[in-house]
Amino acid sequence: MKWPAFAYVRASTLDEVWRLQAQHGEGARVLAGGQTLLATLAFRLSEPDVLVDITRIAALRGISVQGGRLRIGALTRHAELGRDPLVAQHAKLLAEAVPFIAHPAIRNRGTIGGSLAYADPAAELPSCVVALDATLVLVSARGERRVATRDFFTGLLQTALEPGELIAAIEVPLPDASRRSAIVEVARRSGDYAMAGLAVALSLDTGMRVSAPRLVYFGVGNGPVSAARAAAALEGRALGAESIAAAQAALAGDLDPPADLHGPPAMKLHLARVLTARALQRFLPATEIAA
Amino acid sequence: MSQRVEITLRVNGERVSRSVEPRRHLIDFLRLDLGLTGSHAGCEHGVCGACTVRVDDEIVRGCLVLAASLDGAEVTTIEGLTESGEVADLQAAFVARNAAQCGFCTPGMVMAAADILRHHQDADRTAIREHLSGNYCRCTGYQAIVDAVAETLESRR
Numbered sequence: 189m190k191w192p193a194f195a196y197v198r199a200s201t202l203d204e205v206w207r208l209q210a211q212h213g214e215g216a217r218v219l220a221g222g223q224t225l226l227a228t229l230a231f232r233l234s235e236p237d238v239l240v241d242i243t244r245i246a247a248l249r250g251i252s253v254q255g256g257r258l259r260i261g262a263l264t265r266h267a268e269l270g271r272d273p274l275v276a277q278h279a280k281l282l283a284e285a286v287p288f289i290a291h292p293a294i295r296n297r298g299t300i301g302g303s304l305a306y307a308d309p310a311a312e313l314p315s316c317v318v319a320l321d322a323t324l325v326l327v328s329a330r331g332e333r334r335v336a337t338r339d340f341f342t343g344l345l346q347t348a349l350e351p352g353e354l355i356a357a358i359e360v361p362l363p364d365a366s367r368r369s370a371i372v373e374v375a376r377r378s379g380d381y382a383m384a385g386l387a388v389a390l391s392l393d394t395g396m397r398v399s400a401p402r403l404v405y406f407g408v409g410n411g412p413v414s415a416a417r418a419a420a421a422l423e424g425r426a427l428g429a430e431s432i433a434a435a436q437a438a439l440a441g442d443l444d445p446p447a448d449l450h451g452p453p454a455m456k457l458h459l460a461r462v463l464t465a466r467a468l469q470r471f472l473p474a475t476e477i478a479a
Numbered sequence: 480m481s482q483r484v485e486i487t488l489r490v491n492g493e494r495v496s497r498s499v500e501p502r503r504h505l506i507d508f509l510r511l512d513l514g515l516t517g518s519h520a521g522c523e524h525g526v527c528g529a530c531t532v533r534v535d536d537e538i539v540r541g542c543l544v545l546a547a548s549l550d551g552a553e554v555t556t557i558e559g560l561t562e563s564g565e566v567a568d569l570q571a572a573f574v575a576r577n578a579a580q581c582g583f584c585t586p587g588m589v590m591a592a593a594d595i596l597r598h599h600q601d602a603d604r605t606a607i608r609e610h611l612s613g614n615y616c617r618c619t620g621y622q623a624i625v626d627a628v629a630e631t632l633e634s635r636r
Contacts, residue, residue, distance in 0.1 A: 189523070196484055196501035196547045219545075223525060226504075226543045230524040239501065241548055267537070291613025292594065294525065296537040297544070378612040 191229040195238040202247055206329035208240050209352050218242050218354055220263060223290070223298035224306050247327075248301070248356055251275060257323075258360040262301025267292070269300060279360045281320055281369035281387060285312040288371065291379045301355040304340070307347050310381035310407040314341055316371060318412045319387040319404040322360045328353040341411035366391040370467045373407070374459050376450070382407040383450045384459035388467045390422065396472075398422045398431070403464065408445040408456050415442035418464065432468045436461040484547035490515070491559025499546045505539075506530045508546035509556055517557035517586045521615075528614030531587035532556050538594045557586040566593045568634065572627035580618035588614050592628045596635070604629055 196219075199205045209216050215237030219225060228234045242248060242263070249261040251274050258278040260269070269275055270286030282300075289295055289303075289312055303313045304324065317324075317337040324335050329352060337358075340348045349355070373385030390401035401422045403415040417438035425431040445456035487496040490513060497512055504523075509515040509532070521529035523542045530541035533555035560566055569592055572578070579585040591614050595602050599610065607628050608621075616624065 190507075191502040191504065193500070193502050195482060196545060198548070219548075222545070223540070223543055226545070227524040230542075239545070241545075243548070287609075291528070292610055293528065293531055293538045293540050293591065293613055294543075297539055378609055 189230060189232065191226070192232060192235045194229075194236050196241065197238060198241040198244060200244055202245060202327060205240055205242060205245070205354075206352075208238065209329065212238050214351065216240055220302045221265060221298040222302075223294050224302060224308075242354070253278065253362070256362055258362060259325075260300060260358045260360070262299060262304075262355040262357055264300050266290075266295035266298050266300070266303075270295070278362050279320060281316050281371060281389060282313070282360075284369075285316050285371050285387070288312050288373055288375075288382070288385075289379075300358060304337075304358070305347060305349060305355055307341050307345050307411055308381065309344060309409060309411050310383075310385070312371065312373070312382070312385060312387070312406060315385065315387040315404040315406040315412040317358055317360070318414060319369065319389045319402045320360050321389075321402065322358050324355055325357040325359060326353050327356040332356070334359075338414065344410040346411075363389075364391070366393060368392055368471050370470050372463045372467045374463065384408050384445075384456055384463060386460065386463045386467050387412075390471070392427060392471060396427045398425055398427050403435070405443060405460055405463075408443050408460055413443060415439060417441040422468075427468065427471055432465055435468065436464050439464065484550075486547060486550040488549050488552045488554060490554045491556060491562065497546075501545060501547045503546045504542050505532065505534075505544040505546050505549065505554070506541035509541070509554075512546075515556050515558050517561075519583055519586055521583070521587075526615070527584070527587075528591065529584050529587040531590040531614060533560075533590060533594075538590055557589060560590065560593060566596065569593065569596065569627065569631045572631045573624070576623045576627040576630070578620060578623040578627040580616075580620045584614060584616045584618075588616065588624055592624075592631075595628060596631060600632060600635070602628075602632060607632075 217236035219239040219241045248263045251260050266289050275283050322337045335348050369389040371387045373382040375382050385406045387404045391399045401419045403418050405413045418435040421434040421438040445453045483498045506520045509518050519529040521527035525540045525543045532541045595610050607625050
């Protein structure tokens with residue numbers, strides 16, 4: 189249906205956002221790419237008094253390397269994430285996630301900050317930033333603070349964002365040469381939210397020994413789900429058929445997927461196991477996969 | 480608390496100034512305020528792709544963009560694309576392949592396909608399908624549509 193009536197203000201600085209928040213309280217909602225918010229307005233799931241357009245605020249834009257971290261402005265659109273050379277170099281996982289996100293027309297508008305703030309449990313980027321051990325820079329009228337992404341997603345569509353707070357940037361630690369990553373998912377149609385998906389990052393030494401693996405699943409819980417037992421099954425072991433099977437087996441203790449329209453919990457766990465093998469096998473030499 | 484917003488933008492190369500309600504999305508603005516009815520409002524929540532138009536050189540969902548946010552923007556619709564002749568060959572291929580059945584999705588399809596012609600000239604059938612995956616044809620005439628795009632890409636090579 190048509191959107192409800194609301195007012196529209198374009199803010200050009202963060203101070204202007206704080207002023208509008210003070211004026212309108214919870215009736216003010218920030219508008220970035222709008223690809224989720226505007227759809228929820230059409231369903232009347234949300235009826236804000238005023239939309240504060242933040243897309244021209246310079247402090248929330250840009251991609252740069254600062255102090256050993258890749259800083260990605262919250263307003264970075266999915267399409268930009270997919271073609272940025274610094275992202276390709278330092279956080280390839282994010283670039284590789286982009287083709288899975290919706291469709292080209294939506295990727296041209298939707299932002300990484302918006303995707304993380306909505307925290308859809310089947311979205312790709314929340315799991316990717318957790319797998320990359322990224323930190324979020326949050327800003328509000330009270331100042332700035334940093335929250336580790338593993339602490340940011342607190343429940344179904346819930347985050348550590350406090351009222352009036354917004355995401356300014358995502359900071360990803362620069363990986364060393366041994367770090368590998370991959371994203372895989374199963375969706376019924378191209379561009380749909382995943383039935384199940386996995387973002388994984390790990391280090392491999394020259395003997396193919398795994399260290400610091402992070403396996404973060406999406407579409408199988410209330411948010412990004414870090415699989416600690418599966419990671420423990422890989423830690424310190426050589427990557428191969430045995431350790432992959434051990435990680436798959438351990439997943440039963442990590443995941444407790446809810447039934448949804450796609451199928452029962454057992455099917456989701458099965459998909460997660462299949463995806464685990466698909467993702468990890470990518471790191472093996474080609475000869476070993478053939479064998 | 481919903482004062483109108485003054486915007487000035489270019490639509491199909493013509494300068495347009497209007498006062499719009501904030502709740503007006505781009506497609507209603509084009510259809511109801513400017514009389515450009517080539518862009519279609521389908522699902523109006525970002526799923527079907529019938530409202531695909533070009534804003535500042537990129538395709539967008541017209542139903543997920545506020546007209547009020549477009550001050551200074553450059554908008555191109557199917558009417559502008561047709562007049563410029565940019566996709567005359569693609570449109571001829573749509574006709575030749577019978578790629579328009581009921582025609583409701585066609586303007587959005589052509590806008591999305593024009594994006595392939597501009598930015599992804601090396602696209603194969605899989606890439607064409609992927610790029611058009613956000614545009615629904617409820618007549619399900621996808622084969623003919625992909626044929627038309629593939630043929631146009633081929634003939635331009």
